[in-house]
Amino acid sequence: MPLSPNRLPDAYRQMLVIRKFEEAIRDLYMGGKIRGSFHPCVGQEASAVGACWALQKDDYMTCTYRGHGQALAKGLSVRAAMAEMLGKATGCSKGKGGSMHFTDPSVGLLGANAIVAAGLPLATGAALASQLQKQDHVALTFFGEGAVNQGVFFETLNLAVVWKLPVIFVCENNHYSEMTVSHETTSNSETYKRGESFGMPAVVVDGNDVEAMYAAVEAAAERARSGGGPTYIEAMTYRLWGHMMGDPEGYRAKEEVARAREVEPIVRLGKRLKELGYSQSDLDTLNAEAEAIIADALQFAQNSPAPKPAEAFTDVFA
Amino acid sequence: MPVLTYSQALNEALREEMQADPRVFLMGEDIGHHGGVFRVTKDLIDTFGPERVRDTPISESAFVGLGIGSAMAGMRPVVELLFMDFALVAADQIVNQAAKMRYMSGGTLSVPMVIRAQQGGGRGNGAQHSQSFESWFAQIPGLITIAPSTPADAKGLLKSAIRAGNPVMFIEHKLLYSTKGEVPEGEHIVPIGKADVKRVGRDITIVSYSRTLLFALEAAEQLSRQGIEAEVIDLRTIEPLDMDTILESIRGTVRLLVVHESHTNCGLGAEIIARVYEQAPDTLITPARRLGAKHVPIPVAEALEDAVLPQVADIVKAVEEMM
Ligand SMILES: Cc1ncc(C[n+]2csc(CCOP(=O)(O)OP(=O)(O)O)c2C)c(N)n1
Numbered sequence: 001m002p003l004s005p006n007r008l009p010d011a012y013r014q015m016l017v018i019r020k021f022e023e024a025i026r027d028l029y030m031g032g033k034i035r036g037s038f039h040p041c042v043g044q045e046a047s048a049v050g051a052c053w054a055l056q057k058d059d060y061m062t063c064t065y066r067g068h069g070q071a072l073a074k075g076l077s078v079r080a081a082m083a084e085m086l087g088k089a090t091g092c093s094k095g096k097g098g099s100m101h102f103t104d105p106s107v108g109l110l111g112a113n114a115i116v117a118a119g120l121p122l123a124t125g126a127a128l129a130s131q132l133q134k135q136d137h138v139a140l141t142f143f144g145e146g147a148v149n150q151g152v153f154f155e156t157l158n159l160a161v162v163w164k165l166p167v168i169f170v171c172e173n174n175h176y177s178e179m180t181v182s183h184e185t186t187s188n189s190e191t192y193k194r195g196e197s198f199g200m201p202a203v204v205v206d207g208n209d210v211e212a213m214y215a216a217v218e219a220a221a222e223r224a225r226s227g228g229g230p231t232y233i234e235a236m237t238y239r240l241w242g243h244m245m246g247d248p249e250g251y252r253a254k255e256e257v258a259r260a261r262e263v264e265p266i267v268r269l270g271k272r273l274k275e276l277g278y279s280q281s282d283l284d285t286l287n288a289e290a291e292a293i294i295a296d297a298l299q300f301a302q303n304s305p306a307p308k309p310a311e312a313f314t315d316v317f318a
Numbered sequence: 319m320p321v322l323t324y325s326q327a328l329n330e331a332l333r334e335e336m337q338a339d340p341r342v343f344l345m346g347e348d349i350g351h352h353g354g355v356f357r358v359t360k361d362l363i364d365t366f367g368p369e370r371v372r373d374t375p376i377s378e379s380a381f382v383g384l385g386i387g388s389a390m391a392g393m394r395p396v397v398e399l400l401f402m403d404f405a406l407v408a409a410d411q412i413v414n415q416a417a418k419m420r421y422m423s424g425g426t427l428s429v430p431m432v433i434r435a436q437q438g439g440g441r442g443n444g445a446q447h448s449q450s451f452e453s454w455f456a457q458i459p460g461l462i463t464i465a466p467s468t469p470a471d472a473k474g475l476l477k478s479a480i481r482a483g484n485p486v487m488f489i490e491h492k493l494l495y496s497t498k499g500e501v502p503e504g505e506h507i508v509p510i511g512k513a514d515v516k517r518v519g520r521d522i523t524i525v526s527y528s529r530t531l532l533f534a535l536e537a538a539e540q541l542s543r544q545g546i547e548a549e550v551i552d553l554r555t556i557e558p559l560d561m562d563t564i565l566e567s568i569r570g571t572v573r574l575l576v577v578h579e580s581h582t583n584c585g586l587g588a589e590i591i592a593r594v595y596e597q598a599p600d601t602l603i604t605p606a607r608r609l610g611a612k613h614v615p616i617p618v619a620e621a622l623e624d625a626v627l628p629q630v631a632d633i634v635k636a637v638e639e640m641m
Contacts, residue, residue: 035442036618087442087619098444098618114446115407116376149375150407177376179352185375251352309625316614 003053003214005276009286011053011210012269015045016290017078018069019266022241024294025068025085025099029245034085037114038099041069043208043240046265047172048073050213051140051235054221060108060126060139062119065100066172066239067112070142075107082297088304095307096315108137117143117150120169124160127167127224138224140168140217145234146177148191157198157232166224168217169195169232172207174239179251195232207235208265211272240264319500327469327501328358328434328490331476332396334504336366339394342480343370345381346398355400356436356495382408382433386416386485389431394480401447402437402489416485417460430483432476436490438529438579439616439627443492448616448623450580452528455487456557456589462510463556465489467531469499471554474508482510489556491529491579513560515567519547522573522637525564525590527553530577530628537633546641556586564590565598573640574606577633582610604640609633 003011022040029038041048044066052061052073063070072081076092084091085099092104100114110126113119123141130137147153148171160167171191175182183189195202201223205216213235220231238260242249249257261267270283322330336342343366344359350373353360363371374381378399385395399405405412412433419427439448455463462484466472472490479486516531517538526534531552538548549567553560568574574594576587587608594606609628617623 035620037443037447087621091619095619095622096445096615096617098442100444100446101618114444115404146376149377149380151377151379177347178355179348180373185373306621307619309621312617312622312625313612313614 001218003050003211008269008273008276009278009282011049012266012273012283013286013290014049014073015210015266015269016287017293018045018048018072020290020294021068021072021078021081024082024298026245028085035087036098037065037244039066039244040241041066043260043264044172044174044237045069046210046269047170047207047213047235047237050210051142051170051217054214054217055108055138055140058108059137059221060110060123060130061141062110062123063112063142064119064144065112065114066144067102067142071102071104071109071112074109076102076104076109078293078297079300080104082301083304086301086304087306088301089307089311090300090304094311094315117147117153119143120147120156121152124156124165124167127160127165128163130166131163136225138166138168138221140170142170142172144177145171145173145175145182145186145189145191147171148194149186157195157200160230161198161200164227164229167230168220168224169230170217171232171234172237173234174237176239176243176251178243179247181251190234192232192234200230200232202232202234204234204236207237208263208268210265210269238264319502321498322469322501323495324469324472324490324497325356325358325495327473328476329360329362330501331473332359332362333365335477335480336362336370341392341394342396343372343393344396344398345372345374345385347374347376347400349373349398354398356492359398378404378408379411382411383415385431385433386411386419386429389429390419390427394430396432396434396480399433399435402435402451403446403449405433405435405451413458417458420484421460428483429485432479432486432488434488434490436492436495438491438493439623440493440529442618442620442623444618445615450578450611452489452556452578453580453585453589456586460485461557462486463489464510464554465528465556466554467494467528467552469497470501470506471508471514471552473501474506475510475554477507478510489528493529497532508554511555511558511560513563514552514554515549515563516552517548517550519549519571521547521571522575522640523549523551523564523567523571524575524577524633524637525551525553526577527556528579530579533628533630534577534633536630537637540630540634541637546637548637559590561593561597564594568594568598568601572601572603574602575633575636575640576606576608577628578610579627580610581613582608583613585610607636607640609636
């Protein structure tokens with residue numbers, strides 16, 4: 001079943017929440033309010049929302065340090081995410097995990113990961129648990145195209161196929177790994193072919209098209225749930241901002257980024273909504289709603305207490 | 319003498335060694351045109367070309383392994399890991415391969431290779447990007463482990479490491495890169511395995527290295543205002559450990575505190591103090607102490623990270639308690 005056109009306004013609002021979340025973080029970061037790393041997902045909102053919305057709440061997911069949007073789309077509270085960014089006690093990991101480790105098992109989010117490709121076997125392990133427990137949960141793991149050169153990528157794809165595990169591999173191909181153009185360090189940059197070579201269905205999807213993403217993941221989830229095993233999805237997208245704050249972006253031309261802005265997910269979905277008969281003022285309303293959600297989260301996070309130093313010593317063991 | 323940052327000093331060492339020895343080449347992520355995320359390899363690709371300054375895929379296990387293989391076949395690779403935390407992705411190559419090749423081959427093979435990376439916390443980079451592994455590396459026979467604290471030592475030790483003829487874990491600290499200091503031009507060599515007395519004092523010996531060495535010096539300044547004169551020893555090399563310098567110092571000060579950022583538990587402090595009690599049993603008049611990270615993963619929020627990592631105030635307090 002495709003994403004119903006009735007839900008497209010909600011998807012638009014969700015993508016705007018993600019975009020504005022990252023913009024708010026950028027402003028806080030510039031103001032010296034955020035420590036450590038921040039890897040924005042601006043431009044990649046459609047694959048996050050399309051993929052996550054095609055899953056059930058209790059389906060599992062792992063994502064990467066560039067996974068704020070994915071975590072929010074899966075259902076992580078915007079307040080808890082914002083508080084985590086500000087290192088507050090009310091953050092989703094009580095200020096311990098930070099930007100690269102958003103986690104919320106109540107919505108199936110088994111953690112973002114700061115080690116490239118490390119999330120693949122973790123999600124696949126959750127899929128194994130689902131299979132062993134005879135449940136019909138599936139697991140989805142997001143990774144970048146840079147992850148396909150890690151040994152654990154190959155090891156995991158093989159096991160997933162051999163054991164017919166209900167897992168969906170979603171490669172968000174944004175063309176760059178840090179400051180490197182990925183095809184310069186990858187033998188065959190059409191990464192779906194790697195998935196294919198292990199004997200699983202592998203598809204390339206326009207990752208900036210929320211409906212296409214939804215359809216691809218929904219089909220993969222259906223297949224996984226009915227015992228058909230894993231699927232590989234390569235979502236073609238583009239990272240509109242730098243790899244991280246302070247990235248001088250010397251590796252790409254401004255014109256390239258400008259061109260990408262014309263086909264970015266939010267612009268795209270805005271056009272689509274208008275084709276469907278929504279007015280500009282409808283879109284403005286959705287925009288205002290997204291803004292209110294972020295303003296509320298910011299206020300919540302800013303008014304939250306910092307964790308007490310003693311909290312550093314809890315949560316090490318069960 | 320020119321004043322350079324820690325990363326400029328490392329850059330100078332790489333440049334000089336690459337100029338002097340055509341066998342030296344570099345591999346790592348974003349080290350070429352980008353010049354390294356921490357700018358250590360800045361502009362080297364312009365001088366030496368992409369053949370000798372090689373951008374790798376995100377394949378730590380493979381490019382560390384290729385480094386080892388190339389070293390066994392006559393090259394002198396310097397491999398950069400973006401964060402020392404990623405050494406774990408390449409752990410088999412480092413521990414089972416590089417460290418043991420010479421021994422397992424009865425001395426017929428050697429692995430003249432340097433693995434450089436920055437480590438440590440203090441910047442809120444989180445549990446998978448803030449660890450300190452030197453105590454763990456020091457546990458592996460066959461690895462030399464180095465952790466300089468100043469730009470001059472960074473340059474002199476990197477040059478020595480490249481020439482060492484053995485696998486070297488060369489540990490930098492993410493919060494040292496922008497620190498500045500005088501660095502001798504040209505052939506400036508700091509020997510491996512030789513500690514340095516960075517401050518002379520009569521009342522207590524503080525042994526440290528890398529970033530906490532700067533903390534120890536700052537603590538020593540504060541203590542001096544209360545009339546306590548600390549001698550501060552910069553180990554510079556973790557393995558092999560320069561016990562002679564430590565023993566000589568504590569014969570005068572009769573008190574010993576070891577400070578490091580890696581976890582206290584089974585850390586280098588434990589090793590140093592055990593050796594002091596074995597090698598100079600009756601020297602200390604008060605029990606030796608150690609300060610390191612508390613036994614939890616490194617958290618992000620400032621209040622939490624500060625509680626876990628040793629701070630200047632912790633050093634001052636420990637010394638006061640020992641007087
Ligand atoms: C094992 C490992 N090596 C290196 C890094 C440093 N690093 C962080 S992000 C990144 C680039 C990853 O690129 P890609 O997989 O394409 O994902 P993107 O960042 O574009 O989302 C690198 C090399 C890391 N986190 N983990």
